[in-house]
Amino acid sequence: MQEASPAQVHAPPTSFLRKHVFSLDHKVIGLQYYGLALAAVTLGMVLSWLMRFHLVWPTVAVPGLSLISKVGAPGGIITPEYYLSLLTMHGTLMVFFVLTNAPFAAFGNFFLPIQIGAEDMAFPRFNMMSFWTTLAAFLVLITAFFIPDGPPISGWTAYAPLSAIGSDAGPGLGWGQTLWAISIALFCAGSLLGALNFISTTLDLRAKGMTLMRMPICTWAWFITSCIALLAFAVLLPACLLLILDRTAGTSFFIPSGLVVSDRLQPHAGGSPLLWQHLFWFFGHPEVYIAILPSMGIVSHVLMASMRKPLLSAKVIIYSMLSIGFLSWMVWGHHMFVSGMNPFSSLVFSFPTLTITIPATIMTLIWLGSLYGANIRMTSASLFSLGFISMFVSGGVSGFFLAQPSIDIYLHATYFVVGHFHMVMGVASIFGVFAGTYFWFGKMTGRMLNETLGKVHFWITFIGTYCIFMPFHYLGLVGNIRRYSTFVDDFMGPLMPLHKFITIAALITGAGQLIFLFNLFHSRFWGKPAPQNPWDGTSLEWSIPSPPPWNNFGDVHPVVYHDSYQYGVKGSKGDYVMQDSPEQVVGG
Template identity: 75%
Template sequence: MHDVAAHAAHHAPPTSFIRKHVFSLDHKVIGKQYYALALVAALVGMVLSWFMRIHLAWTNAAIPGLQLLSPNGAPGGVMTPEYYLQLMTMHGTIMVFFVLTTAPFAAFGNFFLPIQVGAEDMPFPHFNMMSFWVTFVAFLVLMSSFFVGDGPTLGGWTQYAPLNAVGSVAGPGQGAGVVLWAISIALFCVGQLLGALNFIPTTLDLRVKGMSLMRLPLSAWAWFITSCMGLTAFAVLMPACILVILDHVAGTSFFVASNLVMNDQMLPHSGGSTLLWQHLFWFFGHPEVYIAIIPGIGIVSHILITNMRKPMLSQRVLIYSMGALAVLSYMVYGHHMFVSGMNPFSSLAFSFPTLVITIPSSIVVLIWTFSLYGSKLRINSASLFALGFISMFVSGGVSGFFLAQPSIDIMLHATYFVVGHFHLVMGVAAMFGIFAGTYFWFPKMAGRMMNETLGKIHFWLSFVGAYCIFMPFHYLGMAGNVRRYSTFVDDFLQPLIPVHRFITIAALITGAAQLIFLYNLIHSRFWGAPAPDNPWEATSLEWSTATPPPWDNFGGKHPVVYHDPYQYGVQSSVGDYVMQTSPEQVKTEHEEK
């Protein structure tokens, strides 16, 4: 155990390049490393989605260069059906784990949680450093499966049993590919558990004087709740991955049932339970989607308040709603398994908590929109993405009404409706949260401002583009278009192919728009205008320190907190806000009662 005080006692900035930028103990550097990892992963995931979309719209189209990645998977650049599934699996795994979990939670959380509570660093910096590097190795292991044997696994990001456990007889990538996948995810779990080990004590124990729990900004609350969820979810996924690995390398039969026949040969395994995997996976899997979105809820609230120049209608209700979402997410995982052969009574039992989830979600949306009433909304790239987040969260959320009901799920399960639902609510919304966070916090992280014009262009293309891509998914699903098909050979799917072509074109354009963001990010990092300490006239602690923050965050001092986090719309000596660290008492003070 590394105590904070022991650490703080010999807390001197490192001097060597390696300790400063590579194996750094500084939470800010680790946060940036996570961000860079997520950025690379998002690029890979996006390019994979391009390949998939092109193949879906024009099955026989050659994608130049794809044959270099896999001569067997894409002879002459034309994707084989199995290679489509392999790319799809990698797209899902990369996006869910290495982008949506790392960027909003691990990257921004690492950088800003200690600053927002007023701490010098996380309590266990060595574990924090390990957390990143283990995650990094997990990413390398996953990437390596592109180049090992017959490529990555084709089992989808959910890796249903027994396809995940019977070995290479089940198809390309089901041997070494699955083992690498499971090792990667098990490592990822270790990394995120180490993250939670730091986030929770940081929030509970390292707050400065005056920073009560209710004075934490909403983003800090979101990271805290997310770390509690991650602690529970990843601790369950890891054993499941270990059991899969054992089924492969040690010949055990945890997930392979008896009497399975492949290629006219009986499999040597017997007696395993295939539903066991689904239960273990979804016990992790459903909380995981909230792990992806709750940081976004917190970040967007934080950014909206700053740009509305007034606090939310109720800070407390938002916090309780996020907590309710977290708790409920563990009670609903069975709604992924309505038609899986689970007891039909369990389906009903899982259906009602799922429907109840709409209540805290609606409360969050209502608080956001009605807080806009009477505000002085500032429009900039960050607030546009935050508003776009609300719109996406609603659009993706209402389709949950359908999927929560087992009877309707009979029709919509495993169709593009589901794909549209989770892409909007967890993919696009969470990405918008990441973008909003980037435009908002980049000045503090990099010391330079981002280009606003490029940011707005990026927003408009992404916002309209995302709707063009993912709204039609719902229509496809209602017509019965099954997901995870590499080509549409069924008669009833033929009339839907033009819709797929439209989606593909939209996806290519929207994807290309993300390159504007990448350019803006890199260009601003080196040539952007220098950022002041508090460019947005914000109140929370991260804006009270220098830009970029010094090694120990507050330059040897410890701030003292005098106010609730969001004192906007008041009259003070600096303007219409009072910083949390300012002892100034103002005439109109918003306070939670």
């Protein structure tokens, strides 16, 4: 009997299927996640176009839409229930399949093992399963568009009992909602496998000399995010299972007694609608940090290469991210200030919510303060990183309002909330993804993205997103309610010009994303070949060819001698020293 250790080192793939489809290679899996996120974001954006279009031109038909849903959009005109379907699917796609997949799963899978000097993830098979489970979740969700009843209409938060009762409560709440719950449960399972891999890989597969504090900030961000994801999805999964049971097996976890829906007394008793809200937001708030932390890491990583100097303190950034991750578990109740929770708990939840702004402010000040004395190289990636800071501040300050239960009485469920989370978790996080894409595309594909197109893309996106989401705050201040398909209320009439402005801005900004898509596809095949280290970076991904070979570092194991912040120092190659360079650092 022979004894051996696990073959973590897998053999080079030979068949096409193993190489590109059922690949165990973390880099291919990262690209697959990126592709999935790209498909999801394109669909999600089209849905938001349809919603914005319907809000300001409710009687104008959208050509071709009736082909997709005869019931939902007869003659191309969106019905109120189809509007809610669009809203639900938009939120679900964006939060789960874009904001979780792109900055975390896609870039994390591709770069985390490389940045710590590992050959692959700890469990390549789990990693592959993680992607395919997520893809299955996506397909299950999309199926809801094509069933007769249509997609669910209960929002991405799927508040019970609306989401638990079934088709009595409205179209889409039959099979559509069940598909939604199955999709999210699958997504949780996939994310748990991914998080498991990220954590084990970071803890155990670091190269020689790669101490925890030498890891690049984005590696830290992915690591902290995977710890949050592990807990968050481990709670959402049971919640989804209970929801599925309520819907299909006749249990009453979330459905109370005596509900009369569509003139039918519901055969349920004793359940608690607030239970769903607690379980959902216990996942839901940490999910916000799952979306934003990786982008914070990516932006820090990109900024240092752009500024040609380290951040004032990488340690402080890492500790801030850790404290955000920790505090994120104590704040879920701030989504429920007016939901019927004990009013005293609202005050209790308000304090950690306000406190979490302290580490966020520290990070912002570190980024800003680090710009002082820099020598910024203005690339597309730099622009998106700087844009991220601006956007994070703008979205962050509105958090001050919503963290206070008293103000939330007035602003809850208005466009103010929508503006807040779109800016701070949506746009800011996507800016991190864009920065990462312009920064790493060469490494991932071997071809550089076109910088001119990248800059045009930035200006349209930066100005455009401000034009879309800043006015959301104004609407909210007046009291404009979210999730309304038509503004039938008296006071909303005068707000229509602002809504039109937003819609036009959204259409233009969305169209601007075509430049990005074109850039991606064109550069993938015809872009300039990428050099090994185009941005004079210091971390390990720049020490290997673009794209990296299947086993990342070839036959050698990298040895790390420095942290990844050796910018603005005198090295033999310029103003920086690579992490795996044995050169001694001379004071800068």
